[in-house]
Amino acid sequence: MGNIIKYNSWEDKAPFGALKLNQSMRISISGNEDYNIRDISWVILKENVELSKISLIRESKKYYQGEFDGFSEVGVYFYYFEVDIEIDGQNQKKYYGKSIEDGSSCEYLYENLNKYQITVYDDYEVPNWYKEGILYHIFVDRFNNGNRTKKPNNPKKNSFIYGNWSDTPMYIKDNEGNVTRWDFHGGNLKGIIDKLGYLKKLGVSIIYLSPIFEASSNHKYDTGDYKKIDSMFGDEEIFKELIDKARKKGISIILDGVFSHTGADSKYFNKYGRYSEIGAYQSQSSKYSSWYDFEQYPNEYKCWWGVKELPNVNELDSSYMDYVIRDKDSVIKKWTSMGVKGWRLDVADELPTEFIKVLKQELKEVDKDAILAGEVWEDASNKISYGERRSYLLGNQLDSVMGYLFRQNVILFLKGEITSSHLNNRFMEIKENYPAEAFKSNLNLLGTHDVARIKTELNEDKDMVKLAVGIQMTFEGIPYIYYGDEAGLCGNVDPDNRRTYPWKNEDEDMIELYKEAINTRKKYDTLIYGDTQFINTKNDDVFAYMRYVEEEKVLVMINRSENTQNIELNFDENALEEIDIKNSSKKYLESIFRENNIFKIDLKPKNFRIFNLKNLIEV
Structure with a gap:
């Protein structure tokens, strides 16, 4: 049996893609004249609850149309079509949903329906400085040491300091896989200040810093004190100097917000007693006790992905939200007031919706042009996390998300695993699901500290890397450069992807390609x-x-x-x-x-x- 109806949401729905609140839409369907079609119904749902069932109007022998006045609440909605036909004198009902390949319709059994998605959002606008930007991600310990002696600042006890800047990073672990001595190369904030001229010439307008707050590790995702710069990186005075000097060069600073967990070695948990304050691990009467969940006090507690050095926090705990978001001197307000232009939320999937909403609201009150980005690896429009449909892109949460799907699509194509047609369809699906502002603000990354470097991923084929950069710099969204990719750095997954920037050993040809590609992007408004x-x-x-x-x-x-x-x-x-x-x-x-x-x-x-x-x- 051939298709009874023909519909493609990429062509036959107006307007295309996501809808604003109360925005109406119209669809057009072609019916197969070889069948006796009695009725076509357009069924609209919120999750699995039917909201509306519209009988399409037959405009001619072949064409049908339907209109919907719009949605009064933001959210992710779905739809499919029921087709009533007469076959051999018998009435039958057929179900049509979205093809898994593209936006076209396909017949399904009801229990296997792949429904079309409609993202409904409250209209919002992402600041132009961000959408127009070129973002550069710096892993601070590995970028540059700005000290005259090139010696690290304030080495931590029981740490491992590499003898040479170019040494390949490694972990020193015990038999159970726990890091016993953290390794450092000595990169710091002064080092970034010294290289602002280089970044400006490259074309960078946004620097995103991996965590810079006090912590035991080299990566700083185990926060020890949210209100203090790690002494190996510098101090508040140096950080303010970085912000001011970067601003003068037209470069904004974004920080990494790690708010789903703290370090066990922190002023808040204080497992090892290194801080003067009484931590939650030390006493149940600690002012921080309500931040954590102890299953059996004090050694059994909820932690991030089972890592005992990263105890989870109760993000919606009132005192925690006050400390991080709401207080006059909260973490967010302290650093944003200093001149930070935005935050990237680590593991946004693990932050409650209400936490992100309040953070966004308070952030905008400090600086209406500040941005809030989030780490989301999948389609951020329909992500389900811990049983909850997330609503990152609906207007009151994230301005932008990490473009891991962009990276995945480009790599699959360049490695010959999908065709150009499949690549088109993959990008069209994201474009259909994301509000226009979210798509234009998507962080189109090729590498981060959590994945293999793009050169390694593409088998060190420099020509293929150039193709990836060519796509990145001409695509809709914000180009995101992981430090050193432009210099030809290789590296597999952590820790190999966190090698030091190869100063004086850069691939100058690649750097020139990046410069010229960025200049071209800035020359043409359409890009x-x-x-x-x-x-x-x-x-x-x-x-x-x-x-x-x-x-x-x-x-x-x-x-x-x-x-x-x-x-x-x-x-x-x-x-x-x-x-x-x-x-x-x-x-x-x-x-x-x-x-x-x-x-x-x-x-x-x-x-x-x-x-x-x-x-x-x-x-």
Whole structure:
């Protein structure tokens, strides 16, 4: 049996994608004239609860339409279609939902329905300074030591200091896998100050710092004191100097907020008695006791992923929320008032919805242009965490999320594991689910401290890395650079991905590519503000998309294969003007051939081309 109806949410729903509160929508469906269709119903649900069932209006023998006035509450909604048909004199009901491949409709058994999603949000706007930015993520201990002697500041007791800056990081662990001596290279805040000129020339406008507060480890995700800079990194005076000097260069600072747990070695828990205050581990009468959950006091307590050095906190505990968010001198207010322009929430999935909402509200009261980003590895529009449907992108929580899906999609394509068509569909699904502001604020990352470096992930194939950077710097969203990726650093997963920046041993060719790609992004408004149209090249190895805003259009084409690919596109006369980014176009590629309005474009092996378009007819 063929399909009884034809519908594609990417083409037949207006408006496309997520909806604002109370925004109406319209759908159009084609019916197969070979069937006696008696009725098509559009069924709308909130989770599994039916909210509305709309009988579509038959506009002609073939076409049906339906309208919905809009949703009065934010949330994630779903829909599918019920089709009543007559077959051999018998009435039958068929169910149509979303294909797992793209936005088209597919017939299902009711119990296996894959429903369409509608994200409904309260309209919001992310500050332009952020959307226009190039973000650079610094793991502080491994970036640069700004001391004249190059010796680390205030080494911690029982720690391991590397003899050379270029030494490969490693862990010193006991038989049970616990770290017994933390290792340090000696990077600090002065080191970042010294390299602000380099970052400015690279094109960076946002620095995101891994945690900088006092802690035992080199990574600082085991917070010891939220209100004190770790002495190995510097102090408040030096941090304020960093903020001020960065601001003068047009660079904003974002901090890492680790609020789902603290360190066991902290003023709050004080398991080892190293702090003068009475911690929750030491006494149940401690003012911090309500922050933690003890199953059997004092040695059995809830901790992050079973790591005893990271006791979980009760984020909604009133005194904890006061300390971190609400007090006049709260953690958020202290550092934001100093000039910090935003926060990235570690493991946002493990923070209660109410905690994030209150934090966002209080943050905006200190600085209305501050941003709140979150660590989310999956589709942030429909994520379910601990049995709860999360609502990160609905207007009163996160401005932005970590783009791990972007990274995954790009890598799968460049490694030949999916086709260009599949890549189109994967990106379209995110674009459909995310509010427009969230998609434009997505942090398009290729590497972080939690994954293998992009060069290692792509088998140290430099040409493939250049393709990844070409996509990253021309895509909708915010380019996110993990320190050292631009210098050609390799590294597998933690701790190998946390090697030191290779000062005086950089891959200068890669740095120049980053600089020129960033300059190109800033030159064309459409690469920052433009919408995206994905193009079906009819070639598995060639991924293409057009960025457009008003009259400006830019076409990006990427060939991952080992062979030259010949692509034909239909454009108006004199439509293409090539944009020259180092190693992408004119240096290696042949000219464009045109026959009538058909442009024949040769894409050399493992290379990309970028064009400025005018008077686009059809793609």
